[in-house]
Amino acid sequence: MTVSPTLIAHLGLILVVFVALQISAAVLVYMERKVAALIQQRYGPYLVGPRGLLQPLADIIKLIFKEELRPRSADTLLFYAAPVLAATAAFAAFAVVPFGAETTLFGLLDEPIALAVADVNVGLLVIFAITSMGVYGIVLAGWASNSKYSLLGGLRSSAQMISYELSYGLSFAAVIMMAGSLSLREIVDGQEGYWFGVIPRWYLFLQPVGFLVYLIAGVAETNRAPFDFPEAEQELVAGYHTEYSSMSFALFFLAEYINMVTVSAVAVDLFLGGWHGPFPLPAGFEWIWFLAKVFVLLFFYIWMRWTLPRYRYDQLMAFGWKVLLPVAVLNLLVTAYLVLLGGW
Amino acid sequence: MESVFFWVFATVAVAASLLVIGQRNPMHSVMLLIVSFCALSGLYVLLEAPFIAVIQIIIYAGAIMVLFLFVVMLLNVPTEEAPTGYHARLLGGAGPRRFGAVLSVVLVLELAWALSTMRGTPLPGDAVAPTVREIGIRLFREHGFAFEATSVLILVAMVGAIILARREK
Numbered sequence: 001m002t003v004s005p006t007l008i009a010h011l012g013l014i015l016v017v018f019v020a021l022q023i024s025a026a027v028l029v030y031m032e033r034k035v036a037a038l039i040q041q042r043y044g045p046y047l048v049g050p051r052g053l054l055q056p057l058a059d060i061i062k063l064i065f066k067e068e069l070r071p072r073s074a075d076t077l078l079f080y081a082a083p084v085l086a087a088t089a090a091f092a093a094f095a096v097v098p099f100g101a102e103t104t105l106f107g108l109l110d111e112p113i114a115l116a117v118a119d120v121n122v123g124l125l126v127i128f129a130i131t132s133m134g135v136y137g138i139v140l141a142g143w144a145s146n147s148k149y150s151l152l153g154g155l156r157s158s159a160q161m162i163s164y165e166l167s168y169g170l171s172f173a174a175v176i177m178m179a180g181s182l183s184l185r186e187i188v189d190g191q192e193g194y195w196f197g198v199i200p201r202w203y204l205f206l207q208p209v210g211f212l213v214y215l216i217a218g219v220a221e222t223n224r225a226p227f228d229f230p231e232a233e234q235e236l237v238a239g240y241h242t243e244y245s246s247m248s249f250a251l252f253f254l255a256e257y258i259n260m261v262t263v264s265a266v267a268v269d270l271f272l273g274g275w276h277g278p279f280p281l282p283a284g285f286e287w288i289w290f291l292a293k294v295f296v297l298l299f300f301y302i303w304m305r306w307t308l309p310r311y312r313y314d315q316l317m318a319f320g321w322k323v324l325l326p327v328a329v330l331n332l333l334v335t336a337y338l339v340l341l342g343g344w
Numbered sequence: 345m346e347s348v349f350f351w352v353f354a355t356v357a358v359a360a361s362l363l364v365i366g367q368r369n370p371m372h373s374v375m376l377l378i379v380s381f382c383a384l385s386g387l388y389v390l391l392e393a394p395f396i397a398v399i400q401i402i403i404y405a406g407a408i409m410v411l412f413l414f415v416v417m418l419l420n421v422p423t424e425e426a427p428t429g430y431h432a433r434l435l436g437g438a439g440p441r442r443f444g445a446v447l448s449v450v451l452v453l454e455l456a457w458a459l460s461t462m463r464g465t466p467l468p469g470d471a472v473a474p475t476v477r478e479i480g481i482r483l484f485r486e487h488g489f490a491f492e493a494t495s496v497l498i499l500v501a502m503v504g505a506i507i508l509a510r511r512e513k
Contacts, residue, residue: 125398132406143417182476
């Protein structure tokens with residue numbers, strides 16, 4: 001195998017995405033604490049480093065040096081496999097998310113490469129598949145801990161994720177029909193340009209209901225407030241990760257934040273035009289739009305967590321099956337009809 | 345390169361499938377079955393059928409196995425004990441064992457026959473993996489009846505399950 005610049009660029013891309021995801025988790029921890037403080041009118045972390053910026057680093061160091069505990073009656077193998085599974089699934093899902101236009105890295109390469117770890121033609125389905133594998137990390141953690149709170153948390157999470165996965169998938173499907181492709185890159189390319197020269201041709205404007213369903217189901221899929229039942233503190237101590245400490249706990253934490261990033265990134269690719277912004281950026285810098293939009297969505301996530309109280313569990317199930325799913329199905333039917341009628 | 349991947353996936357699939365039936369703990373069996381499904385999906389990718397590979401994961405590893413897991417967890421199935429007494433005689437007796445032996449010999453013969461007929465049959469010339477669009481069109485045009493019949497069957501199973509679950513009230 002000859003080592004071509006393209007190969008090196010690809011390997012570099014993988015490394016960049018891998019590191020960037022971990023950094024984004026650290027940034028999110030900081031952001032979450034700062035935004036929470038803002039909403040609750042306090043300072044948040046401010047002692048470690050300038051404006052508390054080194055707080056995530058301090059947290060990581062603390063977690064690394066903590067003792068790794070394991071309940072005596074836990075299932076050793078699955079107990080340790082669960083957090084690894086959760087984190088692996090979180091990283092793997094991002095592999096098929098494209099985050100920028102094709103680029104030659106400012107003329108360094110002969111032929112342009114796609115800014116995504118893997119450009120798969122069924123990318124959307126891959127994300128869906130890997131997300132559904134992520135459930136196992138949580139369920140296994142709940143079961144292998146052999147503790148009632150963990151088990152309840154694990155059961156709740158699996159029920160919740162199965163229920164909301166349907167609406168999640170159906171909101172994808174509407175966009176797939178409009179774009180006529182399962183490839184995220186092609187879906188983003190379909191959103192290039194402007195209507196009347198002003199409004200960007202984002203699917204958000206054609207699929208407002210789909211976007212709303214996606215956002216709500218996405219929050220439920222990532223187990224975030226107001227749908228954070230798997231770890232409802234007041235009822236379940238900490239839910240599925242009650243018995244975890246040190247780095248095993250950190251892996252669950254990492255997985256949760258990376259899943260947030262992935263859900264936001266896919267939302268940007270599907271509905272918000274990916275790297276196509278309200279005005280074009282110079283070639284090679286389109287990914288800045290992508291980052292900006294993901295950042296806005298992540299802020300929205302955190303904002304929601306600290307503003308809305310948690311639902312009741314039965315409300316969550318009733319909402320998922322009786323409201324969100326019918327709305328998603330209806331949206332799909334209307335979209336299918338319009339696509340058939342107008343050819344769009 | 346491809347043959348390396350093939351052997352890795354094939355070994356994992358076979359080994360995991362064998363281990364599934366060797367476990368005393370049902371939870372471990374479920375997880376091993378998922379490993380086996382994922383390895384199968386890898387084989388589909390090597391056959392240049394990414395759609396089938398992904399569907400394999402979504403439906404089998406994702407949806408069906410979560411239900412398995414759910415059932416195992418909810419019923420809290422304990423670690424399987426070696427059968428004793430009545431059950432031992434029922435399943436582990438000489439008669440059932442002989443029957444099982446005959447069945448496994450039949451299975452091996454069937455597999456050998458199926459593989460021998462396959463051998464030498466070339467793959468259809470320019471076999472291009474069908475796109476998602478083609479699969480959809482075939483499914484709904486040529487196999488429309490089978491598709492609808494399956495969906496009715498699943499609906500019946502669902503209604504039946506709900507009725508059985510409600511009877512307690």
